[in-house]
Amino acid sequence: MVRKKVAFYTMGCKLNYAETSTIARKFSILDYQQVPFKSYADIYVINSCSVTKNAEIEFQHIVRSTMKINSKAFIVAIGCYAQFNPKKVSSITGIDLVLGYEEKFKIVDYLNRGLFLKQKYYAKIISKKTYFSSFSVGDRTRSFLKIQDGCDYKCSYCIIPMSRGPSRSESIKNILKNIRFLFTKGVKEIVLTGVNIGDYGEKNIYGKNLRFFDLIEAIDQIQEKVRIRLSSIEPNLLQNECIDFLSKSKHFVPHFHIPLQSGSNKILMKMHRRYRRELYQEKVKKIRSLMPYAYIGSDIIVGFPGEKHKHFLETYHFLKKLEISSLHIFSYSTRPNTKSSMMIQENISKKIQWKRNQILRGLSNKKYRFFCQKQINTKKTVLFEKNSGNHKKYLYGYTENYIRTKIPLNSSSIFYENTLQDVLITKVDDKDGIMIAEPINN
Ligand code: SF4
Known part of the structure; x- marks a missing residue:
């Protein structure tokens, strides 16, 4: 059986990231294949934001670009904008399903219950008093x-x-x-x-x-x-x-x-x-x-x-x-x-x-x-991130006090992604403003 492909896009705050990740795990249990948002997918889930007017404009832009990838895709809107103005969101061309605060955590049920009919639908926006545990894992360091x-x-x-x-x-x-x-x-x-x-x-x-x-x-x-x-x-x-x-x-x-x-x-x-x-x-x-x-x-x-x-x-x-x-x-x-x-x-x-x-x-x-x-000249501990392949010269990460830092890849073989390493901050790279560090040999 061909696995259905699902892609996620998160707008706004860290809370939305945590919630998208939780929702994505529900799909993976059910054997959907998660693909990057810019790839071809059967279902696109957009976790929206409503903090600024710009966020709403950006949402519409994302829906349009998604339809260019797959005009037949099933697009689901969740998140604050969907919760706050479900009628307006459901009227946007391309949107198939709008889920409110509670309903978004039951997204797979909605899809399984036959809502895969390409019909406009928005779930009744109900209580916002329940608490849903959420955390992100796997998609970021x-x-x-x-x-x-x-x-x-x-x-x-x-x-x-x-x-x-x-x-x-x-x-x-x-x-x-x-x-x-x-x-x-x-x-x-x-x-x-x-x-x-x-x-x-x-x-x-x-x-x-x-x-x-x-x-x-x-x-x-x-x-x-x-x-x-x-x-x-x-x-x-x-x-x-x-x-x-x-x-x-x-x-x-x-x-x-x-x-x-x-x-x-x-x-x-x-x-x-x-x-x-x-x-x-x-x-x-x-x-x-x-x-x-x-x-x-x-x-x-x-x-x-x-x-x-x-x-x-x-x-x-x-x-x-x-x-x-x-x-x-x-x-x-x-x-x-x-x-x-x-x-x-x-x-x-x-x-x-x-x-x-x-x-x-x-x-x-x-x-x-x-x-x-x-x-500069202080010792810090950097959590090195996954090297996406675009950065061949450096490995990047954040110090404990949240400074974007990089270390030349050839400086030491002990520097692996997702490890905490002690470094000495040596200078600021004038080209990109990122701190350069060197390993501390203990
Ligand atoms: S009302 Fe809004 S800005 Fe004020 S504390 Fe609550 S979330 Fe923050």
Whole structure:
């Protein structure tokens, strides 16, 4: 019997990567053959994102290019955009099946139940209160492990609580079990992901509320040699006791991603963020005092409604002084049914948004170069990745503090993919900005 071919495409966040991987494993159990997304397949599954308007445009573009590969393919849309606007997604030419938050984990059942009829269909979007375990394995060197889903916050620009529902968490027991399982599969680094991981919470069998600190404390006691990375964490939820603990941890690497969004308190208030810039600054200072080499990344939204020139300047000068390593900059885009979508009269023009975006990109590049320069002549541990074959001269990987690093392939035969190796950072390659390292002969 000819095996049906299935291909996956993931948009957006690490959570989506973890969930795509979980869904792909369901197909492999049933003897489907997984092929790369740009190859010919019978079924294409697109895990969509709805965080920005651009993500929705990109989704349509992906559907069109998929149809060019196989116009008769069965295309399934899952993920936040599918959950948030199933009618609109199902009306896109080429889309055959739209599955919501819960239904996507039953995708194989939907296909088996005869929905393979090339009929437009979208599954009833039901409860978003259930929790589904997810992790990625096998398709990347690092594995993304979902520990939490949904969000109870109400940031005025954000569509995520509407597509992913309220905050809920995996049990510590299951998280530890999954980490051990991933370790047995050869995974050396696990990224704890979620929508709002700092809001992690579980009631244990004695009725005690276990919080994020309890989780990291439990994880740090594992015996397996695996390094653990945190994904994005809200500044107000990054407790000082967590920073203290992480600075001495055995498993957690010195890497933080803390979204700021604006350096103006006025704009933070309009965004309904739950902190002010002073708190953010305090967190960065605390991390730097305990972990001088830690990578600290941040997210910024430029052109939020009402962001006047003076507010942007406040953000710029605040960021300039802040000892962070790099920035992800997003231009504000209106999402339907959000509070900020009502602030239409205060909207900032695309041209101004673009200009502000460019200015902050320049600042971010400078910060990242400075951060990299500081690493020269320091010892680091790199997790080397699979050599895709395109890079014949170097083997690539990330240091514990999240610096892209490469080592000349001829420098030592002991450097294999998916191994953790000690190296000395020697310089920055001016051509691509990647750090060059050499082996440390112990
Ligand atoms: S914390 Fe705010 S921005 Fe993050 S998912 Fe929740 S509502 Fe959205």
